[in-house]
Amino acid sequence: MEPSDIKSMDFDELRAELAALGEKEFRAAQIYEWLHKKLCGSFDEMTNISLALREKCKERFSFCNLLKVDCKESALDGTRKYLFGLADGNVVESVFMRYHHGNSVCISSQVGCRMGCTFCASTLGGLTRNLAPSEMLSQVYEIQKLTGERIHNVVVMGTGEPFDNYDNLIRFLKMISDDRGLNISGRNVTVSTCGIVPRIRQFGGEGLTCNLALSLHAPNDEVRAMLMPVARRYPLAEILAAMDDYYGKTGRRLTFEYSLVDGVNDKAALARELSLLLRGRNCLVNLIPVNPVKERGCRRSRAGNIENFKNILEKNRINVTIRREMGSDIDAACGQLRKSYMDREVGRE
Numbered sequence: 001m002e003p004s005d006i007k008s009m010d011f012d013e014l015r016a017e018l019a020a021l022g023e024k025e026f027r028a029a030q031i032y033e034w035l036h037k038k039l040c041g042s043f044d045e046m047t048n049i050s051l052a053l054r055e056k057c058k059e060r061f062s063f064c065n066l067l068k069v070d071c072k073e074s075a076l077d078g079t080r081k082y083l084f085g086l087a088d089g090n091v092v093e094s095v096f097m098r099y100h101h102g103n104s105v106c107i108s109s110q111v112g113c114r115m116g117c118t119f120c121a122s123t124l125g126g127l128t129r130n131l132a133p134s135e136m137l138s139q140v141y142e143i144q145k146l147t148g149e150r151i152h153n154v155v156v157m158g159t160g161e162p163f164d165n166y167d168n169l170i171r172f173l174k175m176i177s178d179d180r181g182l183n184i185s186g187r188n189v190t191v192s193t194c195g196i197v198p199r200i201r202q203f204g205g206e207g208l209t210c211n212l213a214l215s216l217h218a219p220n221d222e223v224r225a226m227l228m229p230v231a232r233r234y235p236l237a238e239i240l241a242a243m244d245d246y247y248g249k250t251g252r253r254l255t256f257e258y259s260l261v262d263g264v265n266d267k268a269a270l271a272r273e274l275s276l277l278l279r280g281r282n283c284l285v286n287l288i289p290v291n292p293v294k295e296r297g298c299r300r301s302r303a304g305n306i307e308n309f310k311n312i313l314e315k316n317r318i319n320v321t322i323r324r325e326m327g328s329d330i331d332a333a334c335g336q337l338r339k340s341y342m343d344r345e346v347g348r349e
């Protein structure tokens with residue numbers, strides 16, 4: 001039998017697995033605590049578990065551990081970007097950021113991505129595979145251990161489209177907010193999607209309290225399709241209706257991300273169109289000056305255009321922030337660290 005991935009099991013599943021091995025429920029509670037609260041790195045660290053049971057566990061279960069391959073720290077703001085190795089040799093990146101409201105970790109949900117957004121580095125090599133819940137959890141756990149600091153917020157905004165790995169995402173979200181684990185409230189978790197309508201609707205029915213961010217990047221389908229192939233699949237009207245449905249069910253303020261690309265989506269007329277599109281919604285627009293990716297050939301909007309875009313939204317009473325750039329000296333844009341690592345590896349071959 002294939003060893004099953006113990007860190008991807010929720011408490012009830014772990015309890016059932018251990019019951020099948022003839023173990024009592026309190027053992028499951030102890031092991032779950034070792035895995036998800038004490039964040040141990042191996043069965044051998046579980047000192048209140050008998051040697052015999054630890055050995056049985058080693059036979060029966062696989063244990064997800066991430067290997068720190070690289071870490072870059074920004075000299076500007078202390079943001080740290082980690083590159084983690086997975087058991088099969090793939091690598092993913094995760095980012096640690098300190099904000100006034102607490103420490104945040106940005107995690108990846110897939111190895112690579114198949115959405116193909118034209119400005120994004122994560123999608124250059126396509127999708128390799130989905131991440132298991134244990135691999136998403138371990139990014140947060142590992143960073144909490146490496147920094148020695150409590151993580152307060154989690155954003156699923158790294159490499160990958162979280163709604164393209166839906167079941168594992170939901171399991172991750174439930175486990176990270178479980179009080180038997182890190183107990184990070186859904187209110188402190190944000191999931192960012194490129195706009196997969198059926199999944200947005202399904203997400204609203206999960207009974208979670210997470211924040212939902214939509215990568216909007218344009219106020220109409222025509223401009224959006226120039227940046228995001230997925231726009232040809234789901235029209236904005238349907239996406240916004242699904243976002244409104246999520247708001248109706250959860251009451252969580254919606255976030256719309258808008259990466260500004262010089263000459264493509266940063267014109268004043270588009271800012272006015274965006275204001276009309278979002279009017280009346282309880283939402284925040286997050287403007288992100290695009291991080292130029294060498295292979296992508298798109299340029300960041302000029303400072304004056306960014307300011308102008310923001311002013312137009314404000315005049316129309318849309319909540320807007322320009323995302324404070326974190327770690328701009330360390331390739332913190334999605335997928336850039338992984339990309340430069342893979343280029344180095346290819347160069348070595």
Ligand code: SAH
Binds near residue numbers: 161213288
């Ligand atoms: N697939 C999800 C989450 C990952 S991308 C999504 O599309 O939302 C996280 C955010 O970063 C998205 O808004 C994405 O469009 C944006 N992004 C990706 N590459 C970028 C770049 N080079 N510059 C600025 N924003 C970028």
